[in-house]
Amino acid sequence: xxxxxxxxxxxxxxxxxxxxxxxxxxxxxxxxxxxxxxxxxxxxxxxxxxxxxxxxxxxxxxxxxxxxxxxxxxxxxxxxxxxxxxxxxxxxxxxxxxxxxxxxxxxxxxxxxxxxxxxxxxxxxxxxxxxxxxxxxxxxxxxxxxxxxxxxxxxxxxxxxxxxxxxxxxxxxxxxxxxxxxxxxxxxxxxxxxxxxxxxxxxxxxxxxxxxxxxxxxxxxxxxxxxxxxxxxxxxxxxxxxxxxxxxxx
Amino acid sequence: xxxxxxxxxxxxxxxxxxxxxxxxxxxxxxxxxxxxxxxxxxxxxxxxxxxxxxxxxxxxxxxxxxxxxxxxxxxxxxxxxxxxxxxxxxxxxxxxxxxxxxxxxxxxxxxxxxxxxxxxxxxxxxxxxxxxxxxxxxxxxxxxxxxxxxxxxxxxxxxxxxxxxxxxxxxxxxxxxxxxxxxxxxxxxxxxxxxxxxxxxxxxxxxxxxxxxxxxxxxxxxxxxxxxxxxxxxxxxxxxxxxxxxxxxxxxxxxxxxxxxxxxxxxxxxxxxxxxxxxxxxxxxxxxxxxxxxxxxxxxxxxxxx
Numbered sequence: 001x002x003x004x005x006x007x008x009x010x011x012x013x014x015x016x017x018x019x020x021x022x023x024x025x026x027x028x029x030x031x032x033x034x035x036x037x038x039x040x041x042x043x044x045x046x047x048x049x050x051x052x053x054x055x056x057x058x059x060x061x062x063x064x065x066x067x068x069x070x071x072x073x074x075x076x077x078x079x080x081x082x083x084x085x086x087x088x089x090x091x092x093x094x095x096x097x098x099x100x101x102x103x104x105x106x107x108x109x110x111x112x113x114x115x116x117x118x119x120x121x122x123x124x125x126x127x128x129x130x131x132x133x134x135x136x137x138x139x140x141x142x143x144x145x146x147x148x149x150x151x152x153x154x155x156x157x158x159x160x161x162x163x164x165x166x167x168x169x170x171x172x173x174x175x176x177x178x179x180x181x182x183x184x185x186x187x188x189x190x191x192x193x194x195x196x197x198x199x200x201x202x203x204x205x206x207x208x209x210x211x212x213x214x215x216x217x218x219x220x221x222x223x224x225x226x227x228x229x230x231x232x233x234x235x236x237x238x239x240x241x242x243x244x245x246x247x248x249x250x
Numbered sequence: 251x252x253x254x255x256x257x258x259x260x261x262x263x264x265x266x267x268x269x270x271x272x273x274x275x276x277x278x279x280x281x282x283x284x285x286x287x288x289x290x291x292x293x294x295x296x297x298x299x300x301x302x303x304x305x306x307x308x309x310x311x312x313x314x315x316x317x318x319x320x321x322x323x324x325x326x327x328x329x330x331x332x333x334x335x336x337x338x339x340x341x342x343x344x345x346x347x348x349x350x351x352x353x354x355x356x357x358x359x360x361x362x363x364x365x366x367x368x369x370x371x372x373x374x375x376x377x378x379x380x381x382x383x384x385x386x387x388x389x390x391x392x393x394x395x396x397x398x399x400x401x402x403x404x405x406x407x408x409x410x411x412x413x414x415x416x417x418x419x420x421x422x423x424x425x426x427x428x429x430x431x432x433x434x435x436x437x438x439x440x441x442x443x444x445x446x447x448x449x450x451x452x453x454x455x456x457x458x459x460x461x462x463x464x465x466x467x468x469x470x471x472x473x474x475x476x477x478x479x480x481x482x483x484x485x486x487x488x489x490x491x492x493x494x495x496x497x498x499x500x501x502x503x504x505x506x507x508x509x510x511x512x513x514x515x516x517x518x519x520x521x522x523x524x525x526x527x528x529x530x531x532x533x534x535x536x537x538x539x540x541x542x543x544x545x546x547x548x549x550x551x552x553x554x555x556x
Contacts, residue, residue, distance in 0.1 A: 064444065065443075066440060066443070066444070085443065086440075086443035086444050087443045087444075087445075087446050087447055087448045087449065090444070090445065090446030091446060095444075096444045098440075098441060098444060102438065102440075102441040102444065104433075104434055104437050104438070104441070105437075106433070106437055107430075107433065107434070107437075111430065114430065115430065115431075115434055115442075115445045115447075116445060118427070118430075118431065118445045118446050118447055119445075119446040163445075167445070167446060
């Protein structure tokens with residue numbers, strides 16, 4: 001049905017965590033994903049790049065249970081999670097900071113963070129993890145009593161990430177963390193993401209900014225009109241002439 | 251002066267009852283952005299449940315404290331169940347459909363209940379209003395001067411019950427985990443689900459809660475009015491809906507303030523003008539509020555930040 005995926009270079013070995021096999025997603029008559037397959041290893045950071053409408057966000061939504069795929073299979077840590085709903089995946093270690101950040105502007109920064117830990121009963125440990133989050137993004141500590149809607153875009157993105165981490169995820173899904181942010185802020189966020197990833201949290205990242213994403217990620221996939229067309233280690237993709245032409249504007 | 255005081259008391263008594271019903275509209279609107287037009291009729295069904303329970307208990311028992319507690323408990327639990335069923339089978343299947351579909355469904359359920367209860371088959375009560383039993387035997391609780399101001403015991407009891415239920419709700423919404431989840435769902439149920447919040451369950455519980463409050467309010471209304479009829483839900487429901495919109499629909503304190511204002515306005519119109527003007531002034535008041543503050547008194551017209 002589709003052309004074979006062009007694979008560049010060798011992938012570093014990681015223990016498998018997430019495996020997506022041939023998922024399809026439809027919005028009415030429109031087929032957004034035509035059989036996407038990808039994997040994310042334990043402790044691996046994987047980037048998903050592609051043009052607008054290529055299916056990046058749909059892929060993340062299908063993985064996190066916001067969308068139900070019409071075909072295909074998704075497994076997390078060896079368990080079949082296909083068709084499970086978003087709230088059922090959170091206790092299994094899935095955290096999704098959605099497109100547009102998805103913070104609750106009518107709640108305070110602190111309450112937003114509390115919601116990130118909604119399912120956790122270990123209150124004392126949650127407090128500690130919150131402090132850890134404040135360590136990653138000190139500005140959130142200063143603003144914890146403020147309504148989240150009053151934060152700047154960058155601070156909201158930081159809040160979205162800190163909140164997602166409070167559910168103690170094995171896998172963090174991030175949708176366009178750099179969207180609408182100043183380069184400096186983006187840099188801070190990506191530095192922190194690498195720190196988080198180094199502590200063993202796997203990351204699946206969707207980005208328009210291919211350069212940024214591929215530099216940060218161990219491995220990358222290129223999506224085009226609902227299909228994976230190319231895959232390879234971040235650096236290898238960055239060096240490929242096709243990627244440079246199509247996504248880096250060279 | 252004493253006349254003013256009397257109207258103030260009557261107005262507040264009516265307003266607190268509207269408030270309990272208005273809270274149901276506002277909570278459901280909060281989580282689903284749905285105006286649940288069947289809400290008033292659920293209330294009416296609750297009143298009939300209380301009516302049937304009162305008769306089952308008999309004249310002696312229905313007037314005792316535990317009798318009243320049983321009547322309220324049966325009506326509130328029964329209505330919670332009804333609210334659950336309506337949400338589960340009528341609204342949930344339409345959750346992802348255009349909002350108008352659910353709205354029309356709500357109107358359909360409203361008519362099914364209010365006209366269904368006018369049938370005279372089986373347990374259905376038939377169209378004619380019935381006298382609601384005096385579960386609280388009226389007595390004058392407080393009298394000023396030569397009956398210049400009279401406060402009835404049922405006014406006080408009903409006020410206390412209503413305020414108690416509102417305080418409990420306030421606690422639930424702003425101080426508990428469920429409340430936090432409810433506020434998250436009301437902002438965006440998709441994002442709430444990403445926090446691990448079981449949104450379907452929260453929405454179902456919201457329906458049950460608002461239906462139970464409506465049943466309590468309906469009983470208080472029936473005690474005040476000493477009657478029950480299949481169409482009472484349409485009337486009280488519409489008034490409470492107006493109150494919720496005046497306060498800013500979706501806003502919990504707004505519903506209470508809107509309802510108290512509406513109760514007072516109506517009472518003053520009846521007292522100082524003529525009772526035939528009551529509804530005209532109530533809706534005129536709504537129009538006036540919306541002209542000045544389109545989102546209601548406490549509502550905010552959302553400006554989207556891109």
